[in-house]
């Protein structure tokens with residue numbers, strides 16, 4: 001692909017960075033269940049529901065004051081992280097630890113104006129497999145739509161279409177509405193589209209591993225050529241071998257906080273030990 005057409009937001013190569021200082025993010029609970037949680041918190045005279053052995057699933061459920069106030073899930077709690085060009089970072093931790101939320105902050109989806117979040121460089125986020133896709137349109141029409149959205153010329157859109165068609169190998173399905181696709185077929189199209197350009201900062205959730213074996217092989221190949229050219233990769237996955245393969249640094253999250261941050265081998269060794277602790281649900 002011609003890279004010059006996607007230059008918006010680019011900075012000189014090797015100068016991309018992610019800087020997040022003391023960031024907290026709460027999701028208010030409006031569901032009826034919030035009332036019983038509130039009662040429970042009130043009964044315990046506490047502002048937060050945390051198990052005595054440490055909360056291993058989900059963020060902390062909190063109430064503004066021990067005597068009442070709105071109930072919310074604290075997805076991120078005072079998170080500070082600096083990532084420089086050249087780093088390949090993996091986010092690990094239990095279900096609900098805050099990994100996807102942190103990725104969404106980095107992608108500018110949550111809190112895009114937060115003064116303590118600074119993202120320098122052109123970002124591509126592979127977070128939701130069908131994000132930006134219109135299920136009523138065919139795969140080919142979706143490619144065109146994205147091309148137009150990016151301001152490409154007709155010739156450039158054709159180039160994009162060829163590239164994605166070759167990679168996704170959807171054959172006749174490329175000309176059928178996306179709502180008829182299986183989840184793996186959507187992954188093929190979404191992944192092909194998202195990796196048709198080389199961003200400076202690539203943020204990925206683990207869904208890209210969802211295709212069949214042949215797709216995964218080709219996806220890995222395509223991904224490594226993209227990753228080799230990006231300044232920064234941040235990826236979250238429960239597949240530890242994937243993280244060991246791709247990452248130079250791991251950030252281990254627990255209950256919305258950074259529990260440990262360091263070279264992959266060190267953090268992974270400690271994580272594996274913790275995983276086999278009898279009370280650990282990671």
Ligand SMILES: Nc1ncnc2c1ncn2[C@@H]1O[C@H](COP(=O)(O)OP(=O)(O)OP(=O)(O)O)[C@@H](O)[C@H]1O
Pocket residue numbers: 027028057058059060073074075093094095096097098099100101102
């Ligand atoms: N849109 C939302 N509305 C309300 N709560 C949310 C929302 N998104 C996430 N949460 C809550 O925030 C916490 C962190 O969720 P997040 O998705 O970041 O976890 P995760 O580490 O990516 O988990 P997993 O490994 O299961 O994907 C969880 O307790 C979750 O219930």
